[in-house]
Amino acid sequence: MIGFWISFVMLCFTGIIQIFLPYLLKRTVVFGVTIPATHIEDKLVIQAKKIYSIILASIWLLLLFGYSICSIVVIHNEDFQIIIGITLMFLIMIISMVLYAYFHWKLKIKKQQQKWGKHLTEIRVVDVSLRAKDEMLPLSYFISLAFVPLLLMIYTYYQYALLPEQIPTHWGPSGEADAFTEKNRFSVILLPLMMLVMQGLFAALTEGTKRSGIKISAINPPKSAHKQLNKRKYTSWFMFLTAFLITILFSFLQLTTIHHGIVGKGIMLTIFITFILVILIGSIIFSVKVSNLEEMGERSGFSDGITDIDDDRYWKGGLFYFNKEDPSLFVEKRFGIGWTINFARPMGYLIVFIPLIIILFIALLS
Template identity: 85%
Template sequence: MIGFWISFIMICFVGIVQIFIPYLLKKTVVFGVTIPASHLEDQLVMQAKKIYSIAIASIWLLLLVGYSIWSILVIQSEDLQIIVGTAIMFLLMIISMLFYAYFHRKLRIKKQQHQWGADLTEVKVVDTSLREQDEMLPLSYFISLAFVPVILIIYTYFQYSLLPEQIPTHWGPNGEPDAFTEKNRFSVISLPLIMLIMQALFAALTEGTKRSGMKISVINREKSAHKQLVKRKYTSWFMFLTAFLITILFSFLQLTTIHHGIVGNGIMLTIFITFILVILIGSIIFSVKVSNLEEIGDHSSFSGGITDVDDDRYWKGGLFYFNKDDPSLFVEKRFGIGWTINFARPMGYLIVFVPIIIILFIGFFA
């Protein structure tokens, strides 16, 4: 039942995040549309959030109950339980995006028809002094992790004769390897190589975010600046935590491949479960911390006839940011917690997609 419980916890986490996400984000950006503070109490704005959350909660409960009954009453393999559980998570996210697209269109049309914010003067605030207060983790933290896969690669080659003829490439929910490839000079170091690429990806994402601009509210500059600084700090901590945990897990898997039987099945399973739980708990804490910052109201969209710059025109569907005049590689998401690419900046594509292609390449040829 390990496969069921892992999937059950993941479905619960994804579902809860999707249900409450409209209330976790910046109040003046609703379903990817900038809403002036004078219209935040508009009936459509209030109903859109409520209907979305109720609908997603109902669908989530039906899927969760259905999956639980199927897994408990019908004897299935753990692999199949995880496959179906993963499919349910993706289905839930697809459904939530369909609801998002519907409400995004409704709000965008009403905003255009009623000219929300047309009588306000847009003002952009730039404060270069904030760079000195930025507490995002330095690149050296991520570089330090890179020593681990390098040492593992060297150690693996020294212990090449001890390695089995079949190298594990996949581990099941019970912590045991269930897919293998033939031993060669490349396949034996594929796991440390993937680890190294993933560390580079997290380092590049953090550094790109660090160099991106901070959007400061024209009304309450101090509160807005504080939120930006804290969000960036939390983001870098969460990135490093994830990279650190991946380093520990992959190192453990590599060492157990070299020294097979060094630990029992129970320890393997415990490490896998601990890894998943720590990532989930870290994600929850990160989400709560970020959402709590939004409780620091700044009413940045309406005051004294001025407003922040409305950049809706740069957001395609409220999800994809295209602004060639913005040097930032990454910007805050409008729907979801975290950061997304400025798709008008080619370097962003390189940072995100090149490591993924390299990992797929390693996995294919290993």
Template identity: 50%
Template sequence: MDGFIFSLVMLVVIGLLQAFVPYWVKETIVFGVTVPDQQVYHPVVKASKKIYTLTLLGLLAIIIVGYVLWHLNSTVNDELLIIVGIILQFILIGISMLMYLILHNKITELKKVEEWGAELKQVKVTDWSVRARDEMLPIFYFLLPIFVVGGLIIYTYSQYPLLPENIATHWGPNGQPDAFTNKNRFSVIAIPLILLVMQIMFAGIIELTRRSGIKISVTRTKQSIRQQLAMRKYSSWFMFLMTMLITILFSILQLTTIHSDLVGESTMLTMFIVFIFITIIGSIAFAVKLSSLGDSKGDNYSTSGITDVDEDQYWIGGLIYFNRNDPSVFVEKRFGVGWTVNLARPIAIACIFGPIVLILLISIFA
């Protein structure tokens, strides 16, 4: 039952987040395509957003009904329920991406045929004083958990003789370990090392985001500044929340390896449930908060004869950003909530693949 509830909640959350993305991003970015202010209410633009949202909501309803009926009319364990739930989530995401690509090409072709913005002068705005108003959390917040993990590693080695000969490496849906490896000097700190890699990654993302450019709209100057500053602030808060949740979860798992009677089975299961729900609630709150800062709030400024610089040429499919002229490592996504990397910057490649490689190496050698 627990596995079914988790999967059902995740399906609903992912489905709703995907369905309403077109209404959460900037009005002047439609399915990854730059749209001048004069065309944001174009009939095709409005219809495309509506079709995308209603189709995904209908698909989500069908998947949920089918998943619930299958659960009620069959006797399967939680593990299979979770596996099927994950598969359904990927199917939903895959269909949403297919629809996105179709509509991206449709808007791109429409923009080309109707020559949107051809008569407008492209202008780029820079205001260095905006950085003084940046309220992102300082890097110090993200360094504290790293020191905690360092202390956890030291404590683990101090208790090495008391550790069991089989070290847990995986935990099942019930919160109990279901996979083990032999005890050695490396395997006993594998979990803290993985945690350390993730913490350093989070700290790096925050610092590189802080140094990235703040893009200001020439036609929506005040709104774009407010939106950009809020985006940076709330992103840092959300990242800190995730850092703390992961640190607490992994630390408890590590301590239960050292002291097997520290946490009971019911407490461990409750901990996993709390972790999942706080993550879900935090993600929803983050997305909703950012959606309330849309460009439609407030008045437009200096809209006559000018428009923002069209950067479509730097976005592959509206999803992948590659711009050698932009020193920023992280930029705001064109579709979805959050940030993506500028693949033209070598450090961006390191941010993506470095942690993955390190975690894989730790898992292999552990």
């Protein structure tokens, strides 16, 4: 039942985050539409969030109940249970995006018809001193992790004779290897190579975010600056935690491949479960901290009659940011927690997609 419980926990986490997502984000950006502070309590805005959450919660509970019954009564194969669990997670996210698209359209039409914000003066606030206060982790933290896969490659070649003729490439929910490839000079370092590329990806994402603009709200610049700086700091910490945990897990798998049998099945399973739990707990803490920042007051400091720059025109469907005038490679997501690419900046594509292509290539070779 390990496969079921792992999938069950992840399905619960995915569902809860998606259900409460509209309440975790900026109150002035709802379903990808900029809402002036004077209209954040509008009836349609409040109803849209509520209906989205109720519909998604109802579907999620039905799927969770059906998955639990099927896994306990009908499906006993752990791999199949995990496949179904992952499929249901994607289904929840797809349903979430369908609901998002509907309410994005509704709010956009309402905003245009009633001309929300047309009587307000748009103001852009810039504080050049914020760069000195930015507490995002430096690149050196991620570079330090890169020494681990490099040392592992050296050690692997040193112990080449001890390696089995079949090199593990995949581990099942029980922690046991269930897929293998032939031993050669390349296959024995696949895990360290993949680890190195993933570390590079997290480093590039963090550094790209660090160099991107710090957007401050005109409604309350001091609190907005505080929120932005803390969001960036939490993001870099979460990125580093993820890269660190991947480094530990992959290093453990590589060492158990070299020294086969040094740990029992129970320890392998414990390592896998601990990895998943720490990632989930870290994600929850990150989401809660970001949500708490968004709950901070948004008014004071400026008189009525002003609003932030309405950049809806740069957001395609409220999801894809395309602004040639913005030098930032990454910007905050409008629906979801974290950052997304400025699709008008080719460097953003390179940072994200080249490592992913390399990882996919390594996975195919394995």
